[in-house]
Amino acid sequence: AALRSSNTKAYFCHELSQCLYDFVLQLLPTAEELDVKEDVRKLLEKLIQTLEPSSRLLSFGSTANGFSLRNSDMDLCCLIDAKERPNASDLVQLVGDLLKRETKFEVKPLPHARIPIVKLSLSATDGLPFGIACDIGFENRLALENTRLLYSYACIDPTRVRIMVLFLKVWSKRRKINSPYRGTLSSYGYVLLVIYFLVHVKNPPVLPNLQQIPPLQPITHEEMHIGEHNIWFFDDVETLRQRWRSQNHESVAELLIDFFKYYSRDFLYNTGVASIRAGLLKKESKGWLNEPDPRGGRYQDLAQERNRLCIEDPFENDYNVARCVTRDGLYLIRGEFMRASRILLHRPERAITSLAELCA
Ligand code: ATP
Ligand code: MG
Incomplete structure (x- = not known):
């Protein structure tokens, strides 16, 4: 009580930490929301594979970096392993047309943006009280890597x-x-x-600075780079959790x-x-x-x-x-x-x- 009445910094911080924890907890996405989003991802992936069988649709941004809040939008990245593929703007048009035909999403292709994307949205229904908003980009491998980097920091x-x-x-x-x-x-x-x-x-x-910790085993220049960008970071979180105190x-x-x-x-x-x-x-x-x-x-x-x-x-x-x-x-x-x-x-x-x- 004495502590409390003077409201010292230590007491205040102790209480505030608890409040922050409770506050954030109630804003996390529910398991149901995560399931719906995963279903949407799979459905879209299947559809896009009808155009390009070698394509994969991966999550990045908050749905994959460990910092997602309730009702945050989905960031998806389409990777195509085929040797010859249309450029990103054409892909945006193609996929946009496909999704307009085959889904109930409202579809808005932005082929000429700095990073060309297809914007999708679905308005709220009973099962989906806040609807869904989703951006699909193409071949944005750096975004997948920076998502993994943030995720690794979140795990430490x-x-x-x-x-x-x-x-x-x-x-x-x-x-x-x-x-x-x-x-x-x-x-x-x-x-x-x-x-x-x-x-x-x-x-x-x-x-720790994950980008400055050297690899445990030597890795090749190719593994370390995308184009001219060095994408190395220490991503073995298990090892880190044991060694980083x-x-x-x-x-x-x-x-x-x-x-x-x-x-x-x-x-x-x-x-x-x-x-x-x-x-x-x-x-x-x-x-x-x-x-x-x-x-x-x-x-x-x-x-x-x-x-x-x-x-x-x-x-x-x-x-x-x-x-x-x-x-x-x-x-x-x-x-x-x-x-x-x-x-x-x-x-x-x-x-x-x-x-x-x-x-x-
Ligand atoms: P939110 O829940 O608010 O959508 P988020 O974690 O998804 O948060 P965004 O700002 O939407 O964060 O970014 C998602 C991803 O898009 C990032 O992980 C990053 O890869 C990429 N990105 C976003 N903004 C930029 C930017 N200004 N420059 C480069 N990449 C960006
Ligand atoms: Mg986002």
Whole structure:
């Protein structure tokens, strides 16, 4: 009781960790939802195989990376093993037409997007209270690999990593800063910020850097690369679980409070690049500084708009995952980090009050 009335940091964190755990637990997908999604995947795979027998349809993104919430959409990737196959745009048209004919989904082919996809949706019914939204892409092998990388990180310290990531996903959606189309950051971007924080900012680290642990047995250059991209990471999670003992024993709540503090005031937004592969890098050395574009005018503004927030993709190192974040978007995001930090430092009588306010 004495502890409680003074609401010390230790007591607050203890209570908040429990609240976070309970909060996230009720937002996880039900077994039924996962079954329905798996059935949908199999059905679509069968249909696509009528066009191209060697094709496989694999899940990536949240349905496969261990960070899925109730009613999250499905990301599917179609791999075709045949030597000769149509290009991605043509495949999008072909598969789009097929699925329009053969299914009840609302089908929208986007053959000319940066990554061509077929968008599918099914509206809600009794058995499916929130409907289904699904994107099918083609030959996006890097996305399958980065999904496996995130999954491996989730497995190393399942409780702390998963609760932090899942909470941030819900929080960023409720606070309306999870929308690349409107100038803020994708879920993938937030997950990378969390991993960066746990690998490179926390000292001692909560997670090892999987991309820097050498293979137990030598592997070939081909196995290590997709195109020019090095996709090596240590994915033997069983071995890691036995050998990796983090010296960091902070609770989820302590880590979350520190996460918000770090991204409110310590991360070097103007000059820094968050790289889970290599730690803090400089925009300048990656050529991501808002250098004047020799073409001037509009191009210069574009480059500047592109690299406000810099998060290096773990495998596609010349790709800024946060390139969609605009000046206004970054202002909103940082504002939200500060707001969260303020709410958590306040430590009201009951931790649940903070949680409710955070996501209000
Ligand atoms: P949600 O539940 O919100 O859909 P998610 O875990 O599926 O979350 P998304 O942001 O939808 O996360 O990303 C899904 C996958 O798409 C990622 O694992 C990644 O492979 C790819 N991806 C998404 N955004 C980007 C991006 N900006 N750059 C590169 N790849 C991305
Ligand atoms: Mg997704």
